[in-house]
Amino acid sequence: MLLSRLAPVLTLLGALLAWEAICVVLAVPTFILPRPSQIIAAAQEVPLGTWLENIAATLQIVLAGFCISFAIAIPLAMVLVNSRQLSNTVVPLLVVIQSTPIVAIAPILVVSLGAGVLPRVVITCLITFFPLVISTATGLRSAPAELIELSESLRAPRFRQFTQIRLPYAVPHILGAAKVAVTLAVIGAVVAEFVAADKGLGYMIVNYTAVFKLGRAFCALLILLCISLTLYQLVVLVERTFFSWSLPSRS
Amino acid sequence: MNSRSTSTGLVASAAEAMRSQPASPETMETTSWLAGPAAVDLKSVTHTFRSLDRSTVTALSDIGLEVRRTEFVSIIGPSGCGKSTILRLISGLLKPSSGTVSVFGLPVTEPRDDIALVFQRPTLLPWLSVLDNVTFPEKHKTGRVSKETSAGALEILEMVGLQDFLHKRPSELSGGMQQRVAIARALLQDPDILLMDEPFSALDALTRDELSVELLDILIRRPKTVVFVTHSIQEALLLSDRIVVMSPRPGKVTETITVPLPRPRGLNSMLDPLFAEMTGEIRSKVFTRTRH
Numbered sequence: 001m002l003l004s005r006l007a008p009v010l011t012l013l014g015a016l017l018a019w020e021a022i023c024v025v026l027a028v029p030t031f032i033l034p035r036p037s038q039i040i041a042a043a044q045e046v047p048l049g050t051w052l053e054n055i056a057a058t059l060q061i062v063l064a065g066f067c068i069s070f071a072i073a074i075p076l077a078m079v080l081v082n083s084r085q086l087s088n089t090v091v092p093l094l095v096v097i098q099s100t101p102i103v104a105i106a107p108i109l110v111v112s113l114g115a116g117v118l119p120r121v122v123i124t125c126l127i128t129f130f131p132l133v134i135s136t137a138t139g140l141r142s143a144p145a146e147l148i149e150l151s152e153s154l155r156a157p158r159f160r161q162f163t164q165i166r167l168p169y170a171v172p173h174i175l176g177a178a179k180v181a182v183t184l185a186v187i188g189a190v191v192a193e194f195v196a197a198d199k200g201l202g203y204m205i206v207n208y209t210a211v212f213k214l215g216r217a218f219c220a221l222l223i224l225l226c227i228s229l230t231l232y233q234l235v236v237l238v239e240r241t242f243f244s245w246s247l248p249s250r251s
Numbered sequence: 252m253n254s255r256s257t258s259t260g261l262v263a264s265a266a267e268a269m270r271s272q273p274a275s276p277e278t279m280e281t282t283s284w285l286a287g288p289a290a291v292d293l294k295s296v297t298h299t300f301r302s303l304d305r306s307t308v309t310a311l312s313d314i315g316l317e318v319r320r321t322e323f324v325s326i327i328g329p330s331g332c333g334k335s336t337i338l339r340l341i342s343g344l345l346k347p348s349s350g351t352v353s354v355f356g357l358p359v360t361e362p363r364d365d366i367a368l369v370f371q372r373p374t375l376l377p378w379l380s381v382l383d384n385v386t387f388p389e390k391h392k393t394g395r396v397s398k399e400t401s402a403g404a405l406e407i408l409e410m411v412g413l414q415d416f417l418h419k420r421p422s423e424l425s426g427g428m429q430q431r432v433a434i435a436r437a438l439l440q441d442p443d444i445l446l447m448d449e450p451f452s453a454l455d456a457l458t459r460d461e462l463s464v465e466l467l468d469i470l471i472r473r474p475k476t477v478v479f480v481t482h483s484i485q486e487a488l489l490l491s492d493r494i495v496v497m498s499p500r501p502g503k504v505t506e507t508i509t510v511p512l513p514r515p516r517g518l519n520s521m522l523d524p525l526f527a528e529m530t531g532e533i534r535s536k537v538f539t540r541t542r543h
Contacts, residue, residue, distance in 0.1 A: 146374040153342050153362040154392045164391055168378050245378045245420060 031212035039222070042215025055223060057200040061117065061189040062227065065124020066182055073129055074174070077136035078162055087137075098130035103191055110196040120197065124188035128181040135177030139170025172246040175239045182231040186224060201227075288356030290444055290476040291318040291341055296350035298336055310336045312501035314350070320443075321474040325487035327537060328497030334480040336502070338446040341478060342366050354444065367442035371449040373429035375421040375436075381408065382417040385436045400439065407435045410469060427458035431465075438469065444476045452482055463489055464517055471515060484533045488526060489516060496536050506536050 016036045022028070023035040030038055043051075080087040106123050113119040143166045151161045193202025201220045208217040239247065298311040310333040318324045326334045339345040340352050343362040352359045354366065367388075375384045385404045386396045408414055411431040421429050430450060437445060451459045463486055470477065481487050487494045488510055496506040510529065512520050520526060 144372065144374045146368075146370040146372060147376070149339075149344055149370075150368065150374070150388070151391060152344055153366070153368055154388050155362055156391045160391055160394070164387075165376070168376070243378075245422070 031214055034215040034218060039215050039218040042213070043219045045213075046216055046219075051223070054199050054201050054204055054220075055227070057197075058186075058189050058193065058202065058224070059227060061120045061124055061192065061200065062182075062185045062231070064117075065121045065188055066128055066185040068121065069125040069128040069132060069181065069185075070178070072125075073132035074136055077133050077140060077170075078166075080133070080137050081140040081166070082158075082162075094130055094133060097126060100126075102127050102188065106191055106195045110192075115196045119195075120189060120192035123192040124185050127188035127191075128185050131177045131180045131184070132174075135173045136170055139173025140166045142173065143169040171243050175235060175243065175246070178235045179232055182235060183228045186228045186231070190224060287320070288353070289317045290320045290322070290355060291316070291478060292351075292353040292356075293317075293337070293340070294351045294353075296337075296340065296347045296352060298333065298340065298345070299348045309501035311340075311347075312503050314502070314504055316495060316504065318476055318478060320476055323470070323477045323479065323490055323492045324495060325479045325481055325491040325493075326495045326497060327481055327484060327487050327533070328502065329499045329537070330482075332497045332499045333502030334497060335448050338368070338448050338478060338480060341444070342368055342446055364440075365443040367437035367440040367445055369430075369433055369437045369445065369447040369450045371452055373421070373426075373433040375429055375432055377421055380418045380420060381413060381424070381432050384421065384432055385439050388436060388440050403441075404435070404439055407438050408432075410438075410472070411435050411465065425458075427454050427462060430454060430462065434462075434466070434469075438473065442475065444478070447477060447479045449480050449482065451486065459483075459486065460518060466490065467516055484530050484537065485521065485526075488512065488529055488533070489520060494533060496533065508533060508536075 020035045020037060023033060028035075034042065076090070080090060102123060105126070106119075109119045109122055113122060140162070147165050148161065151165055189200070190202035190205075193200040194206055197203040201224050204220040205217045208214070208220070293314050293316040296311060296314040296316075297309065299307050299309045302308045314337065316324075316337070326337060328334055336345065340347055341354065341359065343359045343366070346360075354363060376387060379387065382401075382404055383390075385408060386400050389400050390396050405414070405417070408417060411434060413428060413431055413435065416424060416428065421432065424432070430453075434450065451462050454462065467490065477490075479487070479490060491510050494508045494510060495504055496508065497503065498505045508529070512523060512525060512529075
């Protein structure tokens, strides 16, 4: 039992050790590929204040982008489920947006929207929007037909059909999409920072790789990874705390 | 309340049995159920719908069906003969392509408050407790639950034996208990007409019998007009005053059989030689109609 629990950790440690060993044996220069130990050391080359400032900058874009996207996606999904005609009109447009390579559109948006926070947030919104809308719409439609019939047979107001039946049924789908979307939001923010930014972890990576400070770039990458994982776990926490009924029972 | 025992000796003839549904003495005004228009009246109802490949499918063809007040009518027939469609027409969820559907003498144009539905699946709301599920229709319709409704819910849940499970979630209940909650939910709407769409067919045989007997019991306490769709001949015989046999698509009424078994009924009714005889009779009718 203990071994199977420790297995992922041991595997990771093994991989890191192998990485370290290979770099030592083959004498790989730091500016090509730093060893794990050098990456840890590189973190201390940059003052903590600088790290925090850049983390805050990126986190701000990620959260703003995700929250705005979420706030638009849920009502839009409700409208789409309510009207077949609107759904037929809007969904193809969403597919077009989703199919647009985000990396390609980012520089264009920066020119159009200026170099401030706005294009970064918009890019993050664009990348997270599609999974949220589509999953929410699917979830809203997943309410059992009998309950919709019950609602209709009661002649209940239509908004209550949404708030009391359809939305709760959509919760597992929304949370599933949110898990995907928060990690996508980190990608969106970084891509935006690659294109135009004066701070942020993506900006740090671009800058440090340009001057061959790969150790520092790796540190920024590690922090991004931690942000992604933490945000994902936050969604899981929300799911377990507030929507435990939506999880499959363990009995 | 103890009407079952008081009425035991009353039932003699088949005709007597038919109106013994409201079995307590005070409700046994022999004429009240005869007076006034029928609870449900379908006149030459045809219903067609468009299938996915855009061809027109006739689900029901020229259906005539009259259900008297507090009568229990079962509709039996093969899958896809439009049994459930009949219930949806009566409830006002669907409009017939032609013909008229009337409830208590008035044409059905929209869903009515005095009709409640019970489905094959319990379809409870998984995030609500048993109690909140039972009061859900009022909450859904008006936005709040009155004190009277809450009190009524407790009473009905006790009637179906779920008084100890008020605050459990549906996932913590067995299938039979979940269906009891669904029945309680329909009863709390205090409908005059109860439409049941194969309510016991997803349950195991034992639970099925148990719930059938419970339903008989409930209907003695709270007489209602019931239209009951089922696949089970035995279930139909045990519960019904009349059984309507339907043919496969296009659904037509091929036979209407009056069940002369005396009431009150229970599992012992199944031991009645008449029960076995009628089972055979109905089976032959359903069977010859299903294969041409």
